[in-house]
Amino acid sequence: MAALKQEVIALNGDEAVAYAVKQCDVDVVAAYPITPQTIIVERFSEYVANGEVDTAFICVESEHSALTCCLTAAATGARAFTATASAGLALMHEILGVTSGCRAPVVMAIVNRALSAPINIHGDHSDSMAERDMGWIHIYAENSQEAYDSIIQAFRIAEHPEVLLPTLVGLDGFILSHTLENVHVLPDETVKRFVGERKLPLVRNHEGKLVPFKLDPENPITIGPLDLYDYYFEHKRQQEEAMRKAYDIIKEVHEEYAQLSGRRYGNGLVEPYRLEDAEIATVCIGSTAGTVKTVVDELREKGVKAGLLRIRVFRPLPVQDIIKWLSDKKAVAVMDRACSFGGNGGPLFHEIRHALYDLQNRPPVINYIYGLGGRDTPPYLIHHVYQNLQKIVETGRIEQLVNFIGLRE
């Protein structure tokens, strides 16, 4: 199918997200409207004020309440969205687990920004990496176009009856959120049809009846009550299962969307760039991939077999794709825009190394922590990473496993 003709609008990442949400027929948006909030809900509240959407827009007193509001709306079968960043996400922490535990498919945009202290409002991945284990699907965009596309896909993924997991879409603070870009947008009707209505699975209630999984006075059910050592563990195992199922569903939704839009991001979970015949590779998340691709092109010009694996979906971790794309490399560097203090490397590094561990012949994998607090990461720093990888291939020796790049020593 030929991709649809699409309008091109100049939008920054925040506006691209708001535009996508506008088209997704969302019932409830709840948000705390001041710092660390972004333009996302500001723009969306304009759509509400102009009557362009019939969404209930609820201004709450904190991010903790914003997510609670969305979680409860989603539990009634509604479609719910919120957005936050940095400290706002940290304040939501408790409710992140309640949302996933209640299997409430809330979609949330995270403008990835540093956590205090010292106070910093700029881009890095510390905020959402700290929420790695809260049972949310994590999708990270490389640019504003992808932020737009990912939000639309996120509703389909989160609300899929086999998944029912809240989903966050990360976009790099300022680098994407505040930078204008040409964004191709699909017609409203197309998006509405693609996202569709929520399909609710049936659950057996306390009267033994099969009823739709939603809070409804006609068919009352209880969601997320006291659950001790007798069943809590079983419910957590179900969440793990939903993550495993999400792997295929993310792929399917991504492919269906690609047919519609003509835009594809690898297989929807990882995006390899000039990786097929590469000997050395880096792995990263988010907007830095744009810089890395430029550097890979420059290196290829010089005959260096360099490649990149961009992780688009961090949860569920696409282990089989990581193995497929990295197992035959001679050396790999994982770039982390977050630090796991005392953990001997960043979170992405840990997981990539873990994915490769069972291989008979696994490549050496090193780590670069970069760009904390919005520190710029220009191409020459990425060149430095590839140079180090070349040295490892030549000498067979790793001098330093965990490295900090762009830092004054």
Next chain:
Amino acid sequence: MSPEYKSWKEIPIAGVCWVPSTEYKTGDWRTYKPVWDSEKCIRCMLCHIYCPEGAIKYNAETDEMEFNYDFCKGCGICANECPKEAIKMVLEGKE
């Protein structure tokens, strides 16, 4: 693990309850038990209204306040609210 427990594949998601709360007896949490004195009681029904568990009922045929000890958790609210001190909280097993 006892065979009467279901596996994660059999139970509804998100902790949705597949049995009514009346089958989940909460009375065994109790340390103190409310003991009712028919003589002092004026049948004002305050205890019935205040009990958070709905464990106190008035039986019109016998004219008695009935306590359901399967669900009474021993909070003592009834004894506290009773205007006639007709309910005493007694250590379980010592009544």
